[in-house]
Amino acid sequence: MKSPIITDLENRYTTKKYDPSKKVSAEDLGVLLEALRLSPSSINSQPWQFIVLESDSAKQKMSDTFVNMHQFNQHHINAASHVILFAHKTTYQRKDYEHVIDKGILDKRMPAEQKEAALAAYGFVELNEDAQGEHKAWTKSQTYIALGNALHTLARLNIDSTTMEGIDTALISDAFYKQLDGYECHVALAIGYRDSSEDYNAPLPKSRKAFADVITIL
C-alpha cells in the first residue's frame, strides 16, 4: 500500500488560479501556523517572522508591491485565502540567540546554569557571517525549512498553495516596514483553494527527475 506521505506529496502542486470565494478555516490556519512555529532550524535559531496577510487591506498592500515586476504572481494575492510572508533576520545577534536560550530554560530544556555554555553555539552564526557583518544567507536558508514544512502540512490539509519567489523584496520592505524591521522577505506563500476550471496546472501530471538522477545510496 502506498504511504499517505507519498500520496500527499504527489497530490500537492503549485496552484495558478484560486477561487476567491473559498477561505481556509481558522482551525486549519491554526494548524499551519503551529507547523511553522515548530519548524526546526540550525542551532534552534528561529531567525524568522511569518507575516500572515488575512485582511483585504493587508492583501491589497501586498498586491500593490507588484507594480514593477513579477505581475504573473499578482492574481494570487487577492484571490487566495491568505498570503504568508517568510522573512529572515538580516543580522542575527548574540542577543537574538540569548533569547532562544532563555526560552529553552523556560521550557525546561536546560537549567539556567548551562546558559553560558549553551551560548557557545553562537560561534556557528559567526562562521556564517558575510563581509558586511550580516548573516542573511544563513538565516534565509532556515526559512526554507519552514517553507517545506508548510507545503507538506498544507498537502495533508488538502489546502492548495503557491510558493512565490517572484516578489519585490524592496517594495515589500517599504509596505510592511513596521513588521519587517531588521528582516527581509524573499519568498511568500499563497494558500487557498483552486479554481478547478481555470487552473491549467491542476490536471498536469507531476514531473520530477528520475530516482537514480537524484538519489545515491552507498
Ligand SMILES: Cc1cc2nc3c(=O)[nH]c(=O)nc-3n(C[C@H](O)[C@H](O)[C@H](O)COP(=O)(O)O)c2cc1C
Ligand atoms: C522556492 C520556490 C519558489 C517558487 N516561486 C514561484 C513563483 O514565483 N511563481 C510560481 O508560479 N511558482 C513558483 N514556484 C513553484 C515551482 O515552479 C514548482 O514548485 C515546481 O515547478 C514544481 O511543481 P509543483 O509545485 O507543482 O509540484 C516556486 C517554488 C519554490 C519551491
